[in-house]
Amino acid sequence: MSGKEEQFGKLSICIVSQNEGKIKEIQNILDNFNIKLKKCNAEKIEIQDEDIDKIAIYAALNAYKSVKEPLLVDDSALYIRSLNNFPGAYTNFVYKTIGIKGILKLMEGINDRFAFFKTSLVYIDENGYKLFNGIVEGNIAYEPRGKHGFGFDPIFIPMNCNKTFSEMDINEKNNYSHRSKAVNEFAKWIITKKL
Numbered sequence: 001m002s003g004k005e006e007q008f009g010k011l012s013i014c015i016v017s018q019n020e021g022k023i024k025e026i027q028n029i030l031d032n033f034n035i036k037l038k039k040c041n042a043e044k045i046e047i048q049d050e051d052i053d054k055i056a057i058y059a060a061l062n063a064y065k066s067v068k069e070p071l072l073v074d075d076s077a078l079y080i081r082s083l084n085n086f087p088g089a090y091t092n093f094v095y096k097t098i099g100i101k102g103i104l105k106l107m108e109g110i111n112d113r114f115a116f117f118k119t120s121l122v123y124i125d126e127n128g129y130k131l132f133n134g135i136v137e138g139n140i141a142y143e144p145r146g147k148h149g150f151g152f153d154p155i156f157i158p159m160n161c162n163k164t165f166s167e168m169d170i171n172e173k174n175n176y177s178h179r180s181k182a183v184n185e186f187a188k189w190i191i192t193k194k195l
Contacts, residue, residue, distance in 0.1 A: 001038055010035060010036040011033075011034065011035045011036070011153070011190065011194060012035075012036045012037075012038055012040075013030075013035060013036070013038070013041070013071065013072055013123075013190075014035045014037075014039070014040040014067060014068050014069055014070065014071040014072070015039060015040060015071065015072045015073075015074075015128075016040045016042050016044045016059065016060070016063045016071055016073050017039070017044065017073075019054060019150065019176050021149060021150035021151075022092075022179070023037060023039070023136060024072060024166065024170065025170060025174060025177070025180070026072075026074065026172070026176055026179065026183050028104075028170050028171070028173055028184045029179075029180050029184060029187065030183065030187055031112075032138075032187070033187040033188075033190075033191055034037065035187060035191075037072075037150060040063060040067050040071055040181035041067070041069045042063040042071070043066075044059045044061070044063065044073065044162060044175075045058070045059055045062045045063075045066060046059055046075070048056070048089075048136060049089060050088060050089050050165065051089065052075045052076070052077045052089050052120045052158070053120045053131060053133070054167070055089060055120070056073050056074070056075035056120040056121070056122045056131070057120075057122050057129060057131065059073045059075065059122070060072075060122040060123075060124040060129055060173060061072040061129065062108075063124075064124045064125075064129075064183075065090075067087060068139070069125075070124070070125040071123070071124055071188065072122065072123055072186070072188070073119050073121070073122045073124075074082060074122075074177060074179065075119070075120045075161045076091065076117060076118065076119040076120070076178060076181060077089055077090075077091040077117070077118055078091045078107055078115060078116075078117050078151075078152050078156070079117075079118065080103070080107070080114075080128050080140060081093070081114040081115065082110045082112040082113070082114070083106060083113060086106075086181055087103075091151070091152070092151075095151050095152060100115070100144050100155055103140070103152070103155065104140075104155065105141070107140060111139070113139040113140045113141075113142075114137070114138075114139060115137075115138060115139060115140050116136060116137045116138065116178075117135070117136050117138075117155065117177070117178040117179075118134070118137055118178055119131065119134045119135075119157065119177075119178040119181070119182040119183075120133055120182070121133070121134070121167040121182040121186055123190065125175075125177075130186075130189070132182040132183075132185045132186045132189070133166070133181075133182055134141050134178040134179060134180065134181030134182030134185070135178050135181070136158050136159075136176055136177055136178040136181070136182070137158070137159045138156055138157050138158040138159050139157050140155050140157075141155045141156070141157055141164055143155075144164075144166070145164045145165060145167055146163070146164045146165070146166025146168070148165070148167070148168060148169060148170070148173070149165045149166045149168075149173060152165040152193045153165035153166040153173075157192050158159075158172075158176040158177075161176065163195070165177065167192050174183075
């Protein structure tokens, strides 16, 4: 391992994100693998596309050009079946504009509450990039519940659960979440690669 990759005996990987909640969730999972995240000094440049895999790959390739060290990019989206998979790739924009109240307004009178979250996690280094996906299915609550998490967590209830993500602490959420599935897959892969 190079000096950039190793810090106090841990594998250290750069992450391109300004979302502290997202970074905290990812670090919580990576702690189990002795991997340390550090924030990259790179802008996450996103293309407009319906496919979050493409958005994450583009952002990773762009960030790697300026940082030139191994890094991660996470792009996640909420897809609501009764709204034709809206907001999808526009999840962050929709959250910042109409927010939870706006989504619940759009869903007034709709009984089909099925939705899923998808994470596209891209790792990139000098050898190229690798994509990891995680999906969790669930339902949209009728009202916001809970105080933890971020984004649409207060209205998303994972399948076989009666709590929203916001009603769960970080460890419980990471037992269910789309992000934890992608991050766990990545961590197992990178540990094997670095041995």
